[in-house]
Amino acid sequence: MSGAALAERGAALAEPPATAPADGALRARILALRDGLEHGLIGCSGLVERLMIGLLTGGHLLIEGAPGLAKTRAVKRLADGLDGSFARVQCTPDLMPADLTGTTVWRQDSGSFEFLPGPLFHSLILVDEVNRAPPKVQSALLESMAEGQITVAGHTHPLPDPFMVVATQNPIEHAGTFPLPEAQLDRFLLHVVVEMPDEASERAILDLVEGELNHHAEAMPVRLTLDEVRAAREAALSVYVSPALKDYLVRLVAGTRSDAAAPDLRAAIEHPASPRGTLALMVAGKARAYLHGRDHVVPEDIAALASDALAHRIGLTWRAAAEGKTARGIIGGLVQRVRAL
Ligand SMILES: Nc1ncnc2c1ncn2[C@@H]1O[C@H](COP(=O)(O)OP(=O)(O)O)[C@@H](O)[C@H]1O
Numbered sequence: 001m002s003g004a005a006l007a008e009r010g011a012a013l014a015e016p017p018a019t020a021p022a023d024g025a026l027r028a029r030i031l032a033l034r035d036g037l038e039h040g041l042i043g044c045s046g047l048v049e050r051l052m053i054g055l056l057t058g059g060h061l062l063i064e065g066a067p068g069l070a071k072t073r074a075v076k077r078l079a080d081g082l083d084g085s086f087a088r089v090q091c092t093p094d095l096m097p098a099d100l101t102g103t104t105v106w107r108q109d110s111g112s113f114e115f116l117p118g119p120l121f122h123s124l125i126l127v128d129e130v131n132r133a134p135p136k137v138q139s140a141l142l143e144s145m146a147e148g149q150i151t152v153a154g155h156t157h158p159l160p161d162p163f164m165v166v167a168t169q170n171p172i173e174h175a176g177t178f179p180l181p182e183a184q185l186d187r188f189l190l191h192v193v194v195e196m197p198d199e200a201s202e203r204a205i206l207d208l209v210e211g212e213l214n215h216h217a218e219a220m221p222v223r224l225t226l227d228e229v230r231a232a233r234e235a236a237l238s239v240y241v242s243p244a245l246k247d248y249l250v251r252l253v254a255g256t257r258s259d260a261a262a263p264d265l266r267a268a269i270e271h272p273a274s275p276r277g278t279l280a281l282m283v284a285g286k287a288r289a290y291l292h293g294r295d296h297v298v299p300e301d302i303a304a305l306a307s308d309a310l311a312h313r314i315g316l317t318w319r320a321a322a323e324g325k326t327a328r329g330i331i332g333g334l335v336q337r338v339r340a341l
């Protein structure tokens with residue numbers, strides 16, 4: 001029996017699905033997942049919020065930070081809170097696209113080809129140190145993220161839904177890395193930068209991890225089913241964005257293209273953000289509003305996420321870069337200068 005037929009039979013034998021929880025109950029479970037993540041990730045509420053936004057929008061995340069800042073831990077913890085399959089890929093310069101996508105093998109006994117799916121065929125995938133993977137692997141990954149399917153040996157295979165990629169990269173390691181192509185960076189909904197913890201957080205990390213070493217690990221309080229994730233996604237994406245707020249979004253992104261908002265900031269930009277960036281910011285803003293218990297987006301949702309949603313989609317001029325300007329700084333400046341309403 002084929003895998004699909006087996007799955008179908010399994011579904012038929014399973015209990016009938018419980019009726020979908022009312023919106024409030026579902027949101028409570030989403031917030032329990034968020035709180036469970038925060039509990040095990042000291043001082044990482046920004047990262048946790050963005051992981052939740054990725055989950056609620058179907059968006060992929062690129063997390064950048066030095067080693068040892070709980071990036072892997074964060075994604076593993078998210079996997080613990082989800083009733084879906086999880087895979088981790090450690091990127092190295094000798095990784096090949098088939099190591100991600102899978103391969104087709106010849107089966108002597110049945111006299112036919114069989115597709116052996118690779119780690120991409122999971123609901124949540126941690127791609128560690130993505131900038132150490134060679135360009136062909138990166139492009140296979142980015143293509144799957146954009147299209148929700150993979151073509152191997154001429155056959156197209158759909159990826160699971162939900163399908164969420166969280167890639168990490170280490171900014172200090174340059175030798176032997178392949179920077180992600182700028183044009184493909186915008187496959188990521190958000191680019192999140194994690195910083196060193198402050199002293200109080202670091203102290204709390206010691207206690208937490210010491211406790212875990214002594215077998216006092218706190219399990220995730222919930223384990224969301226994929227149906228719940230899909231339902232929450234629908235609810236989050238139906239959050240209202242007013243026409244005035246859409247105008248604000250457009251003004252903000254247009255500030256990367258024209259001199260209307262801030263000519264000095266615009267002059268630092270070589271490649272502006274595309275409409276994909278504007279859409280990403282709107283969708284991320286909806287998910288943030290949902291997490292904050294609102295049925296509508298407010299300017300604060302947009303301002304809070306603008307750098308993470310837009311900075312990786314713009315390129316600075318060499319002069320601006322040489323002057324030490326950063327894309328995040330430019331977007332931050334635009335947020336301060338563009339009037340919200
Ligand atoms: N903010 C944090 N909260 C909890 N544990 C942390 C935190 N920062 C670091 N750690 C601990 O430090 C270690 C390194 O974490 P890891 O997820 O492997 O880092 P990374 O993937 O960023 O290199 C782990 O033992 C983790 O528990």
Ligand SMILES: [Mg+2]
Pocket residue numbers: 068071072073128
């Ligand atoms: Mg790691």
